[in-house]
Every structure is written in structure tokens, then in C-alpha cells.
Amino acid sequence: MSWTLLSPLLIVVAALVLIGLERLLPYEPRQRLFRPEFWSDLLLYTFAQSYVLGLVINQLILWIDDASGMSRWHVVTDWPVGLQFLFFFVTHDLYIYVFHRLQHRVPVLWRLHEAHHSTTDVDWLSGSRSHALEILVNQTIEFAPIVLLGAHPDVALMKGTLDAVWGMYIHSNINVRAGWLQFVLNGPEMHRWHHAKEVEDGHLNYATKLALWDWLFGTAYLPRHKPAAYGMYGYDVPPGYLAQFVFAFRPFSRPLSPRSSLRKAS
Numbered sequence: 001m002s003w004t005l006l007s008p009l010l011i012v013v014a015a016l017v018l019i020g021l022e023r024l025l026p027y028e029p030r031q032r033l034f035r036p037e038f039w040s041d042l043l044l045y046t047f048a049q050s051y052v053l054g055l056v057i058n059q060l061i062l063w064i065d066d067a068s069g070m071s072r073w074h075v076v077t078d079w080p081v082g083l084q085f086l087f088f089f090v091t092h093d094l095y096i097y098v099f100h101r102l103q104h105r106v107p108v109l110w111r112l113h114e115a116h117h118s119t120t121d122v123d124w125l126s127g128s129r130s131h132a133l134e135i136l137v138n139q140t141i142e143f144a145p146i147v148l149l150g151a152h153p154d155v156a157l158m159k160g161t162l163d164a165v166w167g168m169y170i171h172s173n174i175n176v177r178a179g180w181l182q183f184v185l186n187g188p189e190m191h192r193w194h195h196a197k198e199v200e201d202g203h204l205n206y207a208t209k210l211a212l213w214d215w216l217f218g219t220a221y222l223p224r225h226k227p228a229a230y231g232m233y234g235y236d237v238p239p240g241y242l243a244q245f246v247f248a249f250r251p252f253s254r255p256l257s258p259r260s261s262l263r264k265a266s
Contacts, residue, residue, distance in 0.1 A: 003157035014165040018124040018172045027175040027188065027226070028121075035121040037129075037239055044241040046128040053135050061144045070148035077150040084151045085158050090210070092142050092159070097213040099138065100206040111202070112137070115244040118237035121197045122230050127167035131248055166209050171195075182222065186211040189222065196227035 001009075019033065065071050076084050102114040112134040119126045142163075146156045170191040178187050186207045194205040204221040207214045214220035238247055 003154045003161075007157045007161045008115055010161050012165045015124060015168060018168050018174065022123060022173045025175045027173050027192065031121050031123060031173050033123075035123065037119070039126065039130050040239075040241050041119075041125045041232075045048070045130070046125065049132055049135070049241075050128075053132060053139065057136065057140050057143065060140055061147050064144060065148055068148065071150050074150040077152075081152045081154060084155050084266055088142075088151065088159055089162070091145075093208060093210050094126055094213060095141065096138065096208050097206050097217075100208070101203075101219070103134075104206070111248040114232065114237055115248070117195060118232055118239075118244065120197075120229065120231040122171050122173065122192055124168040124172040126171040126195075129244075132245060133248070163211070184210055184212055185209065186214075190214070190220070192225060192230070193221050193223070195230045197229040197233055198227060198233050199233075210238060219263070 015035050022031075022033070044076070060122055068123055076087065097190065099109075100113075103109040112131045114131075114132070115126075116130045119129055142159070166186075170186055170188055172188050174188055176187050178185070178189065181187075182190060186205075186209055190205045190207075190211060193199065199221075204219050205211075205214055211220065237244055
């Protein structure tokens with residue numbers, strides 16, 4: 001089966017499996033499947049925004065390639081497909097760790113990330129709630145090198161599939177205890193703390209797939225108890241896709257980040 005068909009099939013199957021596990025082994029039993037803003041996250045963020053941005057990012061990368069001609073250099077074309085995938089997987093995962101840290105430190109970048117932290121129910125669908133400009137930046141940086149360095153077309157599909165499945169997994173409401181694996185691969189037991197309201201500024205557990213980055217760079221946090229609540233600290237992001245999109249462009253005199261909110265509240 002080609003990756004064009006296999007990719008959406010794997011994503012749908014993974015979503016159904018995670019939904020089932022959330023019902024059987026919930027981390028937070030109080031959370032409902034159809035929680036507040038479920039349909040906004042599913043229909044507007046997951047389907048509509050992803051589809052439109054996919055078209056925009058694809059055209060942007062093609063324009064860059066037409067202007068630079070980089071794909072004709074075939075930098076990684078002769079590498080085995082598995083090695084190509086591994087190369088882009090590791091390099092992008094390190095990039096997203098660094099950029100994620102910057103988003104929590106730089107007020108302008110935080111504006112593009114705060115919608116993602118606005119959910120008060122962290123589940124398999126929560127990862128899809130990300131501002132359009134955040135996705136535009138991150139996915140262009142992710143997929144442009146795959147095209148420009150001449151990777152096999154399947155690598156982009158493989159990478160996109162892993163992104164979607166792992167994003168659902170680390171946000172899932174599943175009571176997972178991975179043991180020593182959590183020192184290497186990221187999972188919900190660490191990432192839920194990144195969304196914990198009591199952490200105040202969210203400056204921990206930035207990793208997406210490789211938890212190794214958090215342990216190496218001193219940002220790992222894995223206590224035994226559960227978070228008391230999830231969401232923003234110090235101020236609220238309005239509900240709804242359009243409201244969350246516009247909210248990022250509010251005047252800078254209003255709170256910019258969790259850290260600035262703490263200063264205002266103190």
C-alpha cells in the first residue's frame with residue numbers, strides 16, 4: 001500500500017485506538033470525550049485549518065524550490081529512505097524543542113503558542129489546537145528541507161504521519177507509565193505537566209518525540225503526583241477558533257506570556 005493511502009489510514013486507526021484507551025485507562029477520569037470546544041478543535045483546527053495550511057505550505061515550498069533550485073542538487077537523494085527519514089526526524093525534533101523553548105520565553109512567539117495552552121482538558125485532540133501562524137512557521141521549516149534536499153516523496157508522508165500520531169499520543173488522557181523509556185521517548189506522563197496550570201509558566205517538558213532533549217538540557221519534570229488543573233495561568237484565551245486566532249494580535253499592553261502575567265498578578 002502506498003503512503004498516500006497508508007498515512008490517513010494509520011492516523012485514523014491511531015485516533016480510534018487512543019480514544020478507546022482514554023475510556024479504558026484514563027489519566028483524568030473526569031474528562032469527557034466530547035469536552036468543551038471538541039468540535040472546534042476537530043472540525044476547524046484538525047480538518048479545515050490543516051487542509052488550507054497544507055495547500056499554502058506546499059505552494060510556499062515549491063516557490064522556494066523554483067527560486068533556489070535546491071532540490072536539483074539531490075543532497076540526500078541517494079541515501080536509503082530509512083536513513084533519510086531518521087535524519088529529518090532527529091534534526092527537526094531538536095529544532096522543535098529549541099523553538100518551543102523560545103515560544104515560552106519570547107513574548108512575540110508566545111502569542112502564536114498560547115492558544116495551544118488554552119485547553120483545560122488535555123486529550124488526544126488537544127494537540128491540534130495551534131495558531132495558524134505557528135503551524136505555518138513550523139511545518140514550512142519541517143517539510144521544506146525534505147523537498148529542497150531531494151528526499152524521497154514518501155519521507156514527507158512518513159514524517160507527517162508520525163507527527164500526527166505522536167501529537168495525539170503525548171496529549172492523550174491515558175494513564176501511561178513508560179518507565180525508563182520516558183528518558184528517551186516522550187509520552188503523556190511528561191507532556192501533561194507541560195500543560196499543567198499549577199506550573200505557572202510552563203517552562204518544562206518542551207520535547208515532542210524525543211524526551212532525551214529535556215533530560216539533556218535540564219528541562220525535564222516528572223513528579224509522581226498528578227497536575228491539579230490544565231490551561232493558562234494568570235489570564236484566559238477566549239474560546240473558539242476565530243477568537244483564538246484574533247487574540248494573538250491584541251495590543252502588546254495586555255499580557256504577553258505566562259511570565260508577564262505572573263508579574264502583573266504579583
